Amino acid sequence: AQKITQTQPGMFVQEKEAVTLDCTYDTSDPSYGLFWYKQPSSGEMIFLIYQGSYDQQNATEGRYSLNFQKARKSANLVISASQLGDSAMYFCAMREGYGGGSYIPTFGRGTSLIVHP
Amino acid sequence: DTGVSQDPRHKITKRGQNVTFRCDPISEHNRLYWYRQTLGQGPEFLTYFQNEAQLEKSRLLSDRFSAERPKGSFSTLEIQRTEQGDSAMYLCASGLDRVEEQYFGPGTRLTVT
Numbered sequence: 001a002q003k004i005t006q007t008q009p010g011m012f013v014q015e016k017e018a019v020t021l022d023c024t025y026d027t028s029d030p031s032y033g034l035f036w037y038k039q040p041s042s043g044e045m046i047f048l049i050y051q052g053s054y055d056q057q058n059a060t061e062g063r064y065s066l067n068f069q070k071a072r073k074s075a076n077l078v079i080s081a082s083q084l085g086d087s088a089m090y091f092c093a094m095r096e097g098y099g100g101g102s103y104i105p106t107f108g109r110g111t112s113l114i115v116h117p
Numbered sequence: 118d119t120g121v122s123q124d125p126r127h128k129i130t131k132r133g134q135n136v137t138f139r140c141d142p143i144s145e146h147n148r149l150y151w152y153r154q155t156l157g158q159g160p161e162f163l164t165y166f167q168n169e170a171q172l173e174k175s176r177l178l179s180d181r182f183s184a185e186r187p188k189g190s191f192s193t194l195e196i197q198r199t200e201q202g203d204s205a206m207y208l209c210a211s212g213l214d215r216v217e218e219q220y221f222g223p224g225t226r227l228t229v230t
Contacts, residue, residue: 004159033217043206045160045221052217091159095217103148103217104173107159 003027004092004108011113013082020067021077021111023092033095034075035105036066040088048090051075082115089113119143121222123209129228130199137195138225142211149192150219151184152208153177160208166192167214199229 005024013019025034036048051059051066059066067076075094079086089112093105122141130136142149147168152160163182165173168189178184181199186192196203206226210219 035217037221043224043226045208045210045219047218047220050217093159103212103219104150104162104165105219107161109157110159 002108003096003106004094006092006108006111008111009109011111013079013113013115015084015115015117016081018078018080019082019113021079021090021092021113023075023077023108025073025075025092025094027073027094027096029096031097033105034066034068035093035095036064036075036077037091037093037107038086038088039091039110045091049077079113084115084117087113087115121209121211121220123207123222123225125225126223127226127228129230132201132229133198135195135197136199136227137193138207138209138227140192140194140209140211140222142191142209143220144190146211146213146220147189148212148214148219149186150210150212151192151194152210154206154208154224155204163194163207196227199227201229203227204229 032053034051038046049061049064051068063080065078089110091110093107095105124139149166151163154160166186181197184194206224208224210221212219
């Protein structure tokens with residue numbers, strides 16, 4: 001079974017509007033971490049945001065927020081006020097087990113986001 | 118530039134040849150990871166070092182793959198007897214203990230002809 005599922009291969013959004021990228025995960029471990037990374041066409045993966053399974057509040061980092069719904073096992077990324085530079089591939093990832101281990105995440109297949117002017 | 122660097126950025130080789138890639142992590146980072154990414158997929162974990170010790174290896178890492186991190190600084194990933202299926206982007210990332218975030222390099226794109 002896929003540990004991380006990103007069902008949207010491609011998304012389009014108008015500049016300055018908000019967009020939500022979907023991510024669902026599968027784990028039986030009570031301790032896990034969820035990540036979003038951005039990969040522009042240059043290829044370098046850029047860390048955006050992290051949410052721990054025990055965190056009570058949804059994580060936010062500037063224009064990025066993670067909508068964490070534990071019961072539904074979803075960790076959607078919300079980008080507010082989209083900018084042209086947000087056009088990229090976005091990957092959801094999960095690290096299972098206590099974070100004091102090897103911190104090895106499993107990545108989803110990604111969602112391509114295109115921001116239109 | 119104090120980020121993660123990888124060399125070379127692109128490598129074209131003929132099937133059966135050996136190739137070696139280098140990764141220089143952020144200097145104070147003790148954790149180093151190698152991933153492989155093929156078209157349309159997310160990165161897949163290959164191997165992980167904590168300082169100079171190789172602590173985990175994926176089942177994806179066949180006997181033709183070997184990685185080292187002498188002295189706990191830079192790392193090399195060698196692929197022997199390359200096959201066309203080895204064509205991919207090879208990503209290196211580094212991180213700190215007790216910190217979830219990983220910092221990725223620009224990757225080495227390998228094409229096996």
